[in-house]
């Protein structure tokens with residue numbers, strides 16, 4: 405089951421959403437700068 409998860413690029417610091425599948429580790433690339441230094445961001449509900 406795929407869900408949308410927030411990702412953040414460590415290079416250009418842009419945030420974007422990508423479908424994420426549990427248990428599947430895929431290499432992500434930033435749609436903004438094509439860097440693969442992309443981290444998954446935990447979304448805080450305030």
Ligand SMILES: [Zn+2]
Pocket residue numbers: 413414415416417418434435436437438439
């Ligand atoms: Zn980037």
